[in-house]
Amino acid sequence: MRSSWIVSNSTLSxxxxxxxxxxxxxxxxxxxxxxxxxxxxxxxADLDFTVAPGRITGFLGPNGAGKxxxxxxxxxxxxxxxxTALIGGQRYRDIVDPxxxxxxxxxxxxxxxxxxxxxxxxxxxxxxxxERARVEEVLEVVGLKDSARRRVGGFSLGMRQRLxxxxxxxxxxxxxxxxxxxxGLDPQGIAWLRQFLRYLARxxxxxxxxxxxxxxxAQTVDDVVIIAGGRARASGPLSDLTGRVxxxxxxxxPEADRLQGILHAAHLAYRRLxxxxxxxxxxxxxxxxxxLARSQIVTYELVSQGTDLEAVFLSLTGPGVHPPxxxxxxxxxxxxxx
Amino acid sequence: xxxxxxxxxxxxxxxxGPWVVLCAVLAFSALGIVFTFLxxxxxxxxxxxxxxxxYRLRRLMGAGFVAGGVWMGAIVGxxxxxxxxRHKLMTQSLLVxxxxxxxxxxxxxxxxxxxxxxxxxxxxxxxxxxxxLLVTQGGSLSSLFxxxxxxxxxxxxxxxxxxxxxxxxxxxxKNQIAAVVTILAITFIIEPIIDGVVPNAGKWLPLxxxxxxxxxxxxxxxxxxxxxxxxxxVVLAGWALVPIVVGxxxxxxxxxx
Numbered sequence: 294m295r296s297s298w299i300v301s302n303s304t305l306s307x308x309x310x311x312x313x314x315x316x317x318x319x320x321x322x323x324x325x326x327x328x329x330x331x332x333x334x335x336x337x338a339d340l341d342f343t344v345a346p347g348r349i350t351g352f353l354g355p356n357g358a359g360k361x362x363x364x365x366x367x368x369x370x371x372x373x374x375x376x377t378a379l380i381g382g383q384r385y386r387d388i389v390d391p392x393x394x395x396x397x398x399x400x401x402x403x404x405x406x407x408x409x410x411x412x413x414x415x416x417x418x419x420x421x422x423x424e425r426a427r428v429e430e431v432l433e434v435v436g437l438k439d440s441a442r443r444r445v446g447g448f449s450l451g452m453r454q455r456l457x458x459x460x461x462x463x464x465x466x467x468x469x470x471x472x473x474x475x476x477g478l479d480p481q482g483i484a485w486l487r488q489f490l491r492y493l494a495r496x497x498x499x500x501x502x503x504x505x506x507x508x509x510x511a512q513t514v515d516d517v518v519i520i521a522g523g524r525a526r527a528s529g530p531l532s533d534l535t536g537r538v539x540x541x542x543x544x545x546x547p548e549a550d551r552l553q554g555i556l557h558a559a560h561l562a563y564r565r566l567x568x569x570x571x572x573x574x575x576x577x578x579x580x581x582x583x584x585l586a587r588s589q590i591v592t593y594e595l596v597s598q599g600t601d602l603e604a605v606f607l608s609l610t611g612p613g614v615h616p617p618x619x620x621x622x623x624x625x626x627x628x629x630x631x
Numbered sequence: 632x633x634x635x636x637x638x639x640x641x642x643x644x645x646x647x648g649p650w651v652v653l654c655a656v657l658a659f660s661a662l663g664i665v666f667t668f669l670x671x672x673x674x675x676x677x678x679x680x681x682x683x684x685x686y687r688l689r690r691l692m693g694a695g696f697v698a699g700g701v702w703m704g705a706i707v708g709x710x711x712x713x714x715x716x717r718h719k720l721m722t723q724s725l726l727v728x729x730x731x732x733x734x735x736x737x738x739x740x741x742x743x744x745x746x747x748x749x750x751x752x753x754x755x756x757x758x759x760x761x762x763x764l765l766v767t768q769g770g771s772l773s774s775l776f777x778x779x780x781x782x783x784x785x786x787x788x789x790x791x792x793x794x795x796x797x798x799x800x801x802x803x804x805k806n807q808i809a810a811v812v813t814i815l816a817i818t819f820i821i822e823p824i825i826d827g828v829v830p831n832a833g834k835w836l837p838l839x840x841x842x843x844x845x846x847x848x849x850x851x852x853x854x855x856x857x858x859x860x861x862x863x864x865v866v867l868a869g870w871a872l873v874p875i876v877v878g879x880x881x882x883x884x885x886x887x888x
Binding site: 403405 | 634722
């Protein structure tokens with residue numbers, strides 16, 4: 294399996310993803326006032342966001358937040374109660390040969406267990422008007438070339454996930470919608486996926502990725518849309534969102550007493566957490582690091598505290614957090630490509 | 632639409648269910664051939680005799696029909712639609728073809744064509760097994776082939792329309808086991824009972840209609856009144872299309888969650 298990934302990685306830039314090529318057909322995803330009610334349950338309520346071409350947008354939310362329902366409405370599988378979900382200004386069901394415009398990975402179980410991996414892709418290619426040679430290309434890309442003749446029922450979750458990714462890539466679409474694509478992938482697979490998505494974004498693809506792996510998303514995405522309870526809690530560039538949260542740096546040093554004096558003289562707020570630990574509020578590593586160096590403070594650790602995506606996510610979706618309307622916050626559209 | 636139908640045929644070709652059903656069709660056809668050669672002589676004695684009457688020659692040609700193999704076509708229709716739900720394939724199918732009416736139409740047409748494939752397979756079995764038996768038992772090949780015009784068009788149509796009927800039931804009843812049980816119940820319980828109690832109503836039922844299309848196969852021609860072939864074709868098409876249309880609005884258009 295490892296060799297497959299190596300082969301895939303070596304062919305990634307040369308055959309399939311050429312960063313010098315920009316997609317002219319990339320289009321935005323636009324969700325406006327989208328709502329879905331299942332009986333008494335309001336799964337999604339008045340959701341608004343935009344996913345811009347050339348960027349990776351992370352779609353985050355706790356279990357039951359409405360992420361999958363939203364993606365399914367976007368792909369025409371679930372009918373919205375109200376609102377619109379458009380890809381390039383069109384509903385998915387109105388797109389001609391949709392697999393050639395939009396690639397989607399929704400669940401790793403949507404395969405006939407007795408069908409061979411290559412046959413699954415050929416079946417989709419046949420219906421989507423995609424040439425047969427493309428099947429071999431995507432098998433190569435996701436590292437399943439050697440397993441193409443195996444029946445999907447014998448695949449591991451990670452292999453199914455890669456087959457789902459191959460299906461999404463089959464039509465060489467400009468828009469990718471991926472629901473938990475890293476599920477079941479080994480660390481090498483996750484690293485490859487991150488690199489692959491970055492390549493696609495640089496080419497100009499529009500990429501919307503839902504995931505629970507916040508640390509992984511923080512390394513991958515440009516923008517985030519965070520929902521909880523079916524409502525948007527925040528959206529925008531990742532850097533803007535993390536910047537909204539209170540900055541703090543934790544310093545572990547044997548010279549904590551001397552550091553306190555330096556921080557006091559520099560008019561910086563701080564908290565002494567332990568004999569050798571001081572938390573400095575309102576600064577970044579870039580601001581505090583030079584100060585420690587100039588002051589020749591021996592430093593064992595300099596760690597960002599409460600500024601990562603996880604902190605943002607928990608602050609927006611944790612227990613007791615109310616929707617933006619109640620707190621005064623608003624979800625806003627994701628910015629234009631940088 | 633041609634592309635969508637080809638994709639549906641590819642789905643059937645690359646899943647094991649339709650091939651298992653093909654084996655059943657061939658087995659039923661083989662049984663039908665053997666039983667066509669058996670003639671009752673006395674209460675407890677069967678004799679192996681080449682068919683020579685027009686009716687028995689038709690039965691030999693329609694061995695799949697006679698032994699009930701045509702109902703296997705209905706079962707493949709059920710598998711074609713309910714398999715999408717059972718294996719959660721509907722999501723992927725709708726991503727490829729999001730227009731649901733088009734997907735269902737392609738599925739219905741693909742299933743009907745697959746039914747014709749079963750008819751061909753059944754006829755090949757007649758050729759491979761029935762003709763040598765006929766020749767060795769002193770039967771007449773030319774007499775057999777004389778019945779082809781009366782039997783074959785309806786034979787193909789019967790297989791295709793019953794496969795379509797199965798697709799309709801599958802659209803209406805998403806649960807695969809429940810849909811297959813319904814097919815079997817119609818074949819072996821409901822239709823025989825209705826036919827026995829109210830023969831005039833029985834001729835409008837799917838199996839009777841298929842028998843009428845295929846030149847009076849399955850039933851003795853003078854048993855009750857069979858429908859005319861064209862009327863029977865319309866009736867059987869109705870049996871197929873009504874559940875497809877009802878199933879489309881009742882289940883197929885629903886959210887896929």
